[in-house]
Amino acid sequence: MKVNIYSCLVVFVLGCNVTAAVKHEVVEEKQLVTLPCPHSVEGDVTWSRETNGHRVDILTVEGDRDKKHIPDPGRRYSSLADKSLHIFKVTVSDSGTYLCNNEAAVELTVIPSETTRLIAPKSTTVTLNCSGDVGGSAVTTWSKDGREIQQDEYVYVSPGGKMLTITYVQPGDSGLYYCDGKPAVYLTVMEAETSDRARQKQKRRATQRENDV
Structure with a gap:
């Protein structure tokens, strides 16, 4: 299910060009975060997270639906109309480098509330x-x-x-x-x-x- 970008408070992470360093974003846990791909993309998009050299696929945007690759009982992961990755109520375990079709998009650090x-x-x-x-x-x-x-x-x-x-x-x-x-x-x-x-x-x-x- 798509999330209306205007219906909730989100933290936008700016994309960067090929020559720029990966954007590093620091947010407190329980916030809503939106991570766009570094560049415009066409076709299917797969979002992954890399932590300590270990990579895991999160979801693939196929047309107007999301195909999940990890258990998501709380439905925290979804995509927006522009194929950005939307994470609801981030946790410390969401920290890592996020990749859009194998291209680094943002390094996300989630810190405990009130830190x-x-x-x-x-x-x-x-x-x-x-x-x-x-x-x-x-x-x-x-x-x-x-x-x-x-x-x-x-x-x-x-x-x-x-x-x-x-x-x-x-x-x-x-x-x-x-x-x-x-x-x-x-x-x-x-x-x-x-x-x-x-x-x-x-x-x-x-x-x-x-x-x-």
Whole structure:
């Protein structure tokens, strides 16, 4: 069944041309999301999601009907008239790279509701805090992308671990930070003009990040 694009609140993700980077969209869970194909398409369209190198087909738009490839008891997945993918009440598990006919359309990150969101210019210093009942253990552990964060020249963890400070943040520092395994802060690092001295420190910071991976 098609969804009337004017009948509900949606989050639009802009398409990108062949030479542009894949669009990255961050939304909170339970929102309605619409993902258009990067380019106009004719004929059948298959939408897929890739997560950690594993790809799964979601549905194929065949004429005026949707053919589902995964169980969808809640009918959360459907298509619009322009063959965009419509996801009703997204969940954290909906995160991943979405492909339209095998072409990357958008990288979607779904974060838990009420997660703190912080935007910081590149090369600045940011401090992330555990909030609410997060960080209840004696010594708090911070992690990102499934890896525990270790203190170094650019990363400082306060005594007890309730605060995480990162200096000279880089775009690679963007992402969802966990405090004792619970979502704490989603950090977005924006590009900014910097001095030669700052660029040198950025290069050192980036090199260190590569060595840590």
